Amino acid sequence: MKEIVVVGSGLAGSMVAHFLQETCHVTVICKGGKANSNSMLAQGGIAVALREDDTFQSHLKNTLEAGSFYNDRKNTALLVKTGPKVIKELISQGLTFDQDETGHLAYGLEGAHDIPRILHAKGDQTGQVVTEFSQSRLDKVDWIEHAQVIDLLVNELGQCTGVTYLDQRNQLQQINGDKIILATGGVGGLFPLSSNDLTVTGVGIALAKRNQVEVKDLEFVQFHPTLLTKNGKCYGLVSEAVRGAGAVLVDETGRLIMKDRHVRQDLAPRDVISRILSQELEQGHDIYLDISKVENFEKKFPQITANLFKQGIPFQTTNKIPVRPGAHFIMGGILTDSYGQTSMPNLYAVGEVACTGVHGANRLASNSLLECLVFATRVSEHILQASQSVSIAKNERLVKKQPEKFHLPNKELLQDRAWQAIGIERKRTDLIDFLHWLSGYHYTYIPTDLTKQEAELADLCCVAEEIARAALARPISIGAHFIKGE
16 A cells, blocks of 8 residues: 655645545645645635636636736646536535525636636635535545654655654654655745735745755746735735625725726736735825625625624725735746656645646636646546555655754744845845845755744745745746836
């Protein structure tokens, strides 16, 4: 029986574990608890061409447009063509989505989509519903929670054979496997404002870089236009579906910010709106979502409503929600083929941490959960068909040479500098200065006697450096990567 190690508890990792648990021994390692993932926080829904008047060609067109046509065409076509089949199969297994008054699937509209094709579950709780559905079926899987993976185990043949991690007591442990799947999510923790779960800090990409696993397109970081903000701090996401339902972006005077700024106005691609809002903030304006035209707001968006009440936002009297852009998703990541294989034998990546090329330079709204489902299926199929890999003995520990130096910056300072250098708008001089500043620290190879906090900060530094280098290597603006003239 193959030994499988899945790093990450979100939708991508949970689905892979589900598909493999009948024929393999699967262990899922997660940094927090089972509920700590970006998948659990996903509000918007799942984009899929299921309506009678929709086609995968239309979905493909919108995905390519949003991605600035930088997408991998083959994998993108695979995503939108396979998506309907995967969703229908899940529905047949008991997963339920919201329905309209006629009892048919209800479809929402979001930015850069030509027609409503977004499936929702419990309004704005789609990610949580789908992920919990997936996790509820993991009855033959071992869980290791609150464990921070700090490195890959690699044998003399260059094959990945396991991971080392810090357990709940901060003790170094290792686990071996025939196949290792990274499903660790994105890099939101690198920035001071982010929609991501607090456990999402770029560990998968850092693991790849420390072990010479190929990465790609790290300069493409998507900043979501509408994060709920109060006193300069972020308190979660306000889904794009709210604008799809009729909300508009306004300043403190009620001026329509997106009027005459883009043909799609408030449903323009995320990178476009985020840059415009960033400029408005620089000019001293406050930004709000005016929800006065959204019918049954509290019923349609129960999760957002609960958060607004929790944060004391008087939206019921003002019809306004204070927002600003923040880090949301990374289109690049660990380079994989269409089956999730990385450049290291026996190491796979799936979900946001993987770069399949389906999102191009800027992800289309609600394609992320679809990517998790489609490529988790393909990763699982490939592993089931693959021959047994060369394993190392269970008592063998491969220890890398310890670094002569280990020196880290303050986390808040790193986040602030990252926001300035590799945020929504970038300058070449800022990128060079940022890399020079990072060079004063030592974090590439980490010692085995560090704490979880130190491991996390080292990962963030590693990811920050790679994003900055990728941004510096691309002098032309495209999609979410925007270079300001100097």
